[in-house]
Amino acid sequence: MPPSHLRLLHPRGVLTTNGPISAFRRPSPVIALRRAYATQKPASPLSTTATVVKSTVAVSALFLFGYYFTDSRAAIHRYVAVPGIRVITPDAEDAHAFGLKILRVLWDFGLHPRDRLGLREEDDKEPFLETYVWDKRIVNPIYISAGLDKNAEAVDALFALGPSIVEVGCVTPFPQTGNPRPRVFRLVPDKALINRYGFNSLGSDYVARKLRERVVRYANDHNMTEQQVLDTLPASLYDGKLLAVQIGKNKSVSEDDIEGVKAAYISGVKSLGLYADVLVVNVSSPNTPGLRKLQSGDRLSDLLTAVVAEAKRLPKKDKPRVVVKISPDESSKEQVEDITSAIKKSGIDGVIVANTTLRRPDTLVSPPHLVHEAGGLSGPELFDPMRLLVREYRRRLPRDKEIWASGGVSTGQNALDVLTEGAGVVGVYTAIVYGGVGTIGRIKEEIRGIVRKTVEARNSRK
């Protein structure tokens, strides 16, 4: 630096005794960087190697963690995420909303948990698990039951967890808020839930828009028209997988107004049928007053006949199949007979056995104030009654009527037991709440293990 008296101000800089004008402007970032590097000592080969090693380790660790985290069966999901969510969201409904939102956001970023086996190219051929419902080949017999994704917000993220069917809904024609909160309760010692949501739904326009968005996105990505997608692909948009959409009625429509009831379900078919491989008619929620009365005799066959007729009118090649979801509490001989004859008369394609129960088995061990909350109970206590009911319906219904089993399934053995009773597919809900996102994958793995052992034992006897 020259002595201060020799520094003269210049309009564009400082004139120094060294002669030339040095620019008064700040050097550009590039120049500043170059200068900074120029003043650094050259890195020793040893420190360069250390930097490369550190970076490689960091990138590999990140990659491995990403791979681990995105595996739905990683222990972190079962042993950290599940209890963690329970702690940060004491209200079970908040946990439900939070879990679904996380799944959706992770899906958007491609970081969602996934059942790796179910995602490989040979997805079509999940070993030992492939099966058929009606004439449709599906990759495995496990599905996600209604109520988890009521508004079709996370359909693809749920498919990624490995089920062959995702059932969205229940969707009502018009938006409705459902019952006042709190309305979902965890019975942790029983691994059960009680819910009295009461068909909280954003309505069929909203859900139809969500489902249509998937179709439009697929069409754009694959250079197809929307109609081509609807006509040539399953509504799930995945080979060997199906999308079921459950429809219900608004609380404001009285069950005694049978024409009003029919109009409500028909409007559900019209707005959602295009996007469904299977339409599920819900007449069994215990949380909409009077709804379960629709399960009786002529009313049921009238309603189902109208739904089937409307589904046949939908403007797409492969019309959705129609099934009805019934309550496990209508289990007397007369009630089963009544429902069976409505199924046969109406021409629907099958039945889901069953919804949640209003019963409270003595075997529940949770605190009484929880056990006696109003609403439908789900979880392991449902399994035995559901299994007996599946047996009963299978005995009474012809083979072309599918039976889907839902109620307390949490293991591969459970699933195999009801498949053996004659169910075509097996639904899971509450077990996912307690077991996390790897539950479907684990159930499938257990089925595979049991089947493999049985086949090996049989072969060794030959």
Ligand SMILES: Cc1cc2nc3c(=O)[nH]c(=O)nc-3n(C[C@H](O)[C@H](O)[C@H](O)COP(=O)(O)O)c2cc1C
């Ligand atoms: C919080 C919650 C919400 C549910 N919502 C619906 C629904 O909207 N429609 C329906 O048919 N079933 C609904 N269900 C019932 C489930 O689909 C399933 O049939 C029942 O819980 C039994 O299966 P699980 O023991 O595996 O949960 C709901 C269940 C729970 C726990």
